[in-house]
Amino acid sequence: MISKEDIRSLLEEALPLVDLDSDFLFSELDSLGVTTILMLLSAHYDITLESEDATPKNLKSLESLAALVEAKLREK
Incomplete structure (x- = not known):
């Protein structure tokens, strides 16, 4: 199972200025x-x-x- 912490650790370095805890990440x-x-x-x-x-x-x-990644992994 993919967790939000897995996704966070992957994205933190690449997107240091983005608030990954935002209520609506897309707006960031x-x-x-x-x-x-x-x-x-x-x-x-x-x-x-x-x-x-x-x-x-x-x-x-x-x-x-994380849900998107899980869904794509199931499609494989």
Whole structure:
């Protein structure tokens, strides 16, 4: 099971200015931040994340990112 702490440790170094504990993480991100998250998660978990996955619902919080990764891992 992917935890929000797994996601946090992966993203903290790459996105030091982003408040990963924000109530609505998506509002903290610009296009480069979104792209960075998709690329890091794709590479680390060996999954394919597309631009269609970059929705406010999927990028709402660390928990929603963990759920997205879990769903993609199940699809493999």
